Amino acid sequence: MSFPSPELRKxxxxxxxxxxxxxxxxxxxxxxxxxxxxxxxxxxxxVDFGPNRLPGTALSLHxxxxxxxxxxxHMDQPRHATPRTFVGEHSTLAFDHGxxxxxxxxxxxxxxxxxxxxxxxxxxxxxxxxxxLCASCHGVVHRDWLRGAHGRRQGYWDRRKGEAxxxxxxxxxxxxxxxxxxxxxxxxxxxxxxxxxxGLAPHGxxxxxxxxxxxxxxxxxxxxxxxxxxxPAYAAPHAEDEEPAR
Amino acid sequence: MSDATTRRDFLKGGVxxxxxxASVAAALEPxxxxxxxxxxxxxLQSHYHEMTPDEKAAAIARLEAAAKAEFGVDITISDPQxxxxxxxxxxxxxxxCVGCRKCAYACEAENNTSRAPGKQYIRVLEMNxxxxxxxxxxxxxxxxxxxxxxxxxxPVQCHQCDHPPCVKVCPVEATWKEPDGIVVVDYDWCIGCRxxxxxxxxxxxxxxxxxxxxxxxxxxxxxxxxxxxxxxAGVMEKCTFCxxxxxxxxxxxCLEACPTGARAFGNLHDPKSEIxxxxxxxxxxxxxxxVGTLPNFFYYFDV
Amino acid sequence: xxxxxxxxxxxxxxxxxxxxxxxAWMTFxxxxxxxxxxxYARQLVQGLSVTGMSDQVSWGAYIAxxxxxxxxxxxxxxxxxxxxLFKHEALHAVVVLGELLAVAVLVMCLLFVMxxxxxxxxxxxxxxxxxxxxxxxxxxxxxxxALNGYxxxxxxxxxxxxxxxxxxxxxxxxxxxxxxxxxxxWAISIHTVTAFLLVGLGGRPFWNSAVIPPRFLASAFAAGxxxxxxxxxxxxxxxxxxxxxxxxxxxxxxxxxAMLVNLFFLLSEVFVEFYTGSAHVVSARYLFFGLGDANxxxxxxxxxxxxxxxxxxxxxxxKTHQLRxxxxxxxxxxxxxxxxxxxxxxxPAFVPTPLGEVVxxxxxxxxxxxxxxxxxxxxxxxxxxVRIAIxxxxxxxxxxxx
Numbered sequence: 044m045s046f047p048s049p050e051l052r053k054x055x056x057x058x059x060x061x062x063x064x065x066x067x068x069x070x071x072x073x074x075x076x077x078x079x080x081x082x083x084x085x086x087x088x089x090v091d092f093g094p095n096r097l098p099g100t101a102l103s104l105h106x107x108x109x110x111x112x113x114x115x116x117h118m119d120q121p122r123h124a125t126p127r128t129f130v131g132e133h134s135t136l137a138f139d140h141g142x143x144x145x146x147x148x149x150x151x152x153x154x155x156x157x158x159x160x161x162x163x164x165x166x167x168x169x170x171x172x173x174x175x176l177c178a179s180c181h182g183v184v185h186r187d188w189l190r191g192a193h194g195r196r197q198g199y200w201d202r203r204k205g206e207a208x209x210x211x212x213x214x215x216x217x218x219x220x221x222x223x224x225x226x227x228x229x230x231x232x233x234x235x236x237x238x239x240x241x242g243l244a245p246h247g248x249x250x251x252x253x254x255x256x257x258x259x260x261x262x263x264x265x266x267x268x269x270x271x272x273x274x275p276a277y278a279a280p281h282a283e284d285e286e287p288a289r
Numbered sequence: 290m291s292d293a294t295t296r297r298d299f300l301k302g303g304v305x306x307x308x309x310x311a312s313v314a315a316a317l318e319p320x321x322x323x324x325x326x327x328x329x330x331x332x333l334q335s336h337y338h339e340m341t342p343d344e345k346a347a348a349i350a351r352l353e354a355a356a357k358a359e360f361g362v363d364i365t366i367s368d369p370q371x372x373x374x375x376x377x378x379x380x381x382x383x384x385x386c387v388g389c390r391k392c393a394y395a396c397e398a399e400n401n402t403s404r405a406p407g408k409q410y411i412r413v414l415e416m417n418x419x420x421x422x423x424x425x426x427x428x429x430x431x432x433x434x435x436x437x438x439x440x441x442x443x444p445v446q447c448h449q450c451d452h453p454p455c456v457k458v459c460p461v462e463a464t465w466k467e468p469d470g471i472v473v474v475d476y477d478w479c480i481g482c483r484x485x486x487x488x489x490x491x492x493x494x495x496x497x498x499x500x501x502x503x504x505x506x507x508x509x510x511x512x513x514x515x516x517x518x519x520x521x522a523g524v525m526e527k528c529t530f531c532x533x534x535x536x537x538x539x540x541x542x543c544l545e546a547c548p549t550g551a552r553a554f555g556n557l558h559d560p561k562s563e564i565x566x567x568x569x570x571x572x573x574x575x576x577x578x579x580v581g582t583l584p585n586f587f588y589y590f591d592v
Numbered sequence: 593x594x595x596x597x598x599x600x601x602x603x604x605x606x607x608x609x610x611x612x613x614x615x616a617w618m619t620f621x622x623x624x625x626x627x628x629x630x631x632y633a634r635q636l637v638q639g640l641s642v643t644g645m646s647d648q649v650s651w652g653a654y655i656a657x658x659x660x661x662x663x664x665x666x667x668x669x670x671x672x673x674x675x676x677l678f679k680h681e682a683l684h685a686v687v688v689l690g691e692l693l694a695v696a697v698l699v700m701c702l703l704f705v706m707x708x709x710x711x712x713x714x715x716x717x718x719x720x721x722x723x724x725x726x727x728x729x730x731x732x733x734x735x736x737x738a739l740n741g742y743x744x745x746x747x748x749x750x751x752x753x754x755x756x757x758x759x760x761x762x763x764x765x766x767x768x769x770x771x772x773x774x775x776x777x778w779a780i781s782i783h784t785v786t787a788f789l790l791v792g793l794g795g796r797p798f799w800n801s802a803v804i805p806p807r808f809l810a811s812a813f814a815a816g817x818x819x820x821x822x823x824x825x826x827x828x829x830x831x832x833x834x835x836x837x838x839x840x841x842x843x844x845x846x847x848x849x850a851m852l853v854n855l856f857f858l859l860s861e862v863f864v865e866f867y868t869g870s871a872h873v874v875s876a877r878y879l880f881f882g883l884g885d886a887n888x889x890x891x892x893x894x895x896x897x898x899x900x901x902x903x904x905x906x907x908x909x910x911k912t913h914q915l916r917x918x919x920x921x922x923x924x925x926x927x928x929x930x931x932x933x934x935x936x937x938x939x940p941a942f943v944p945t946p947l948g949e950v951v952x953x954x955x956x957x958x959x960x961x962x963x964x965x966x967x968x969x970x971x972x973x974x975x976x977x978v979r980i981a982i983x984x985x986x987x988x989x990x991x992x993x994x
Contacts, residue, residue: 499640
């Protein structure tokens with residue numbers, strides 16, 4: 044192959060050279076950007092397999108090791124029909140059980156039966172029967188739990204070979220605050236090559252709408268919140284005071 | 290042809306041969322990094338299905354000795370067999386999964402997987418509420434706390450499909466579906482072509498690009514031949530529903546680790562099993578139904 | 593038998609002699625091969641982690657080169673059909689050279705598969721009867737049969753013809769014509785099977801498209817004859833072998849048609865992906881436009897498209913009746929299709945993973961060296977084969993009369 048003119052040869056050399064430079068650059072850039080991440084053993088990771096109950100929600104004296112019965116205090120305490128902020132022994136309780144926000148929805152209002160639960164239809168239940176108490180509202184969840192579709196299990200799926208240990212409601216759920224507390228996730232898996240990237244932008248429009256914060260709606264199901272220092276509605280010693288703050 | 294030219298040719302040839310051998314030897318120098326000559330017994334070992342009981346026992350003894358030599362740990366390798374009228378299935382409640390990744394780490398500890406990045410059998414995907422859009426899934430979410438607002442979490446592991454594409458494509462039958470539904474790998478038969486890894490629509494397989502990285506004190510000594518025994522380099526591995534546990538009647542490690550009880554496992558042939566209850570009473574779905582793999586891993590919601 | 597041994601002896605002797613250009617070329621190739629061997633030894637010891645591959649992108653440069661080279665090997669049939677079926681005189685003279693190219697390229701294919709597998713020591717598991725061969729279930733098993741069968745067919749045809757020529761006898765048609773016909777069908781099959789290997793995977797939408805196998809064939813019938821055109825011109829320049837221009841221009845026609853068909857298929861594919869706009873388009877988006885900061889293949893694929901379009905335009909213009917423009921067009925087609933049918937076909941199927949994770953791939957230096965070593969080995973093998981074959985075909989090297 045011989046070039047007829049030196050100009051054409053120069054042109055061919057220039058095109059060839061430019062092509063080579065382009066390929067070389069693309070190669071170098073793509074290889075350099077994907078340096079392998081070190082493949083090294085990862086540090087110790089503490090895996091805590093306990094349930095996610097909120098910390099610090101036990102009764103304070105009880106937590107300090109005292110044994111007592113509810114009735115020891117509640118034999119003559121006034122009974123409040125409306126919810127109020129907890130004081131004293133109950134001040135560390137985190138309370139959020141949905142619409143179910145009266146003590147006596149679950150605890151028996153009768154001072155003589157203060158050491159028992161009460162079902163929705165008014166029957167007293169001993170404290171040991173807490174599963175039945177939860178089930179009186181959460182029927183479907185209770186059914187799922189009985190059949191193994193709700194709750195934690197350990198041990199044997201094959202009952203001929205061994206027992207399955209099943210946790211009951213209050214092992215995982217704080218009855219006063221049954222929703223799990225958020226927990227810290229264990230570290231992401233990592234990648235051997237290149238940076239770990241987040242997901243791509245979602246296809247649909249709906250996720251964007253879902254991510255816009257909504258204005259808080261007042262919870263009309265609950266009664267007005269009452270300042271603990273104000274007198275409860277029952278006694279009404281300061282009836283002439285202004286309306287309790289919402 | 291005179292004597293002188295033959296001698297010169299001979300000398301030239303000799304020099305060329307010496308130079309050739311020397312340069313090939315120099316090129317092969319890295320091979321000195323191999324740990325000793327290859328083990329002939331291991332090299333000639335038959336496929337799992339063709340081993341006699343004696344050969345299997347010998348292989349297990351050899352593997353246990355190798356683990357002792359490498360990690361200084363006394364491991365036991367059991368070979369539990371599938372039971373009749375047993376077919377395993379898994380169900381996962383997306384409504385309660387919080388995305389804490391405890392399942393992935395429990396799996397890692399149980400199954401002696403490499404601690405190198407990204408080797409876990411279980412991937413937990415963080416997805417945007419409003420759809421199951423795998424492409425927008427975040428594998429590397431790391432907020433202070435989970436669950437995050439507007440997100441839900443979907444752990445994915447081997448679905449033990451009834452039509453497993455990975456089994457279909459293996460050129461040497463090194464991976465197959467057991468009668469109880471678990472897709473296993475013969476680590477001593479796999480040639481490492483990674484065709485199964487390309488075929489899996491759930492990205493459930495992991496390849497040992499090099500020897501698994503694991504500290505001796507983190508080795509789980511109770512192992513199964515087809516599941517969590519220490520793996521060599523250059524072979525494929527995957528989730529086996531912890532068959533060394535589940536064939537003995539126990540729950541898989543990931544299920545026991547789940548703090549919210551999102552996971553359920555059982556025998557499809559047992560009408561009273563947990564899994565049957567879920568399949569009959571919950572609206573379950575499988576991931577990527579359109580690829581026709583017929584998974585035995587079901588997702589459902591109850592909230 | 594004595595004859596055959598003396599044939600082999602003469603061939604080996606011939607392979608080791610030549611002028612300074614031959615020695616320089618062979619020394620250069622040997623050096624590259626040794627570099628590749630050294631890199632492969634490192635890979636054997638440390639494992640495939642010395643490559644750029646990962647669980648996310650589990651096939652890379654090795655398989656990309658493999659799929660490309662399968663196409664080149666299959667393209668020998670584009671010489672065989674006109675030469676044997678249509679009795680094209682000019683091509684009949686060079687058909688053996690094309691078949692020898694297929695032999696060398698198939699050896700490269702097998703080497704690329706060999707370096708890609710994690711346990712090459714267990715290669716015997718793949719041998720039917722001794723190992724466990726998943727046939728007909730696995731397309732990889734089909735591919736093993738297809739490639740080795742095609743290698744044997746071509747080795748037999750060329751070996752027989754050259755040996756007979758050396759002995760000064762007329763080849764018996766019954767000894768090679770059936771195999772020639774078989775090799776025509778077989779050539780189509782090696783490429784089809786290799787394409788099926790990829791398109792049969794439902795979990796990889798980028799591959800799972802019926803247009804890929806025909807497109808595979810079209811691009812192979814462009815790049816393969818393109819490579820043959822270049823090699824024939826080098827042979828013509830470097831040896832006394834006469835290659836007629838009409839042979840080259842017949843190949844030019846074949847390449848032109850194949851390039852046009854290839855571009856049409858590319859257009860169909862791109863249209864379906866992007867106009868539909870389903871979730872499956874994401875791999876194609878990665879290939880052509882990149883996904884955010886993940887865009888390593890973008891310059892490559894546009895380079896490939898540019899090269900392919902330029903090559904097609906050149907081939908369609910009367911310019912390529914001049915050999916230097918034909919050469920240019922062939923080089924463009926070879927490189928363009930190498931990018932498009934290699935990395936451009938393999939890597940995007942893995943990005944993102946079936947679970948939506950975006951991890952990129954680029955070959956490491958070690959991996960590149962191994963690949964270059966295999967290419968150099970193929971070039972060396974082809975040089976040796978041609979070096980032996982040409983004097984025998986020309987009749988300057990033959991059995992001494994007893």
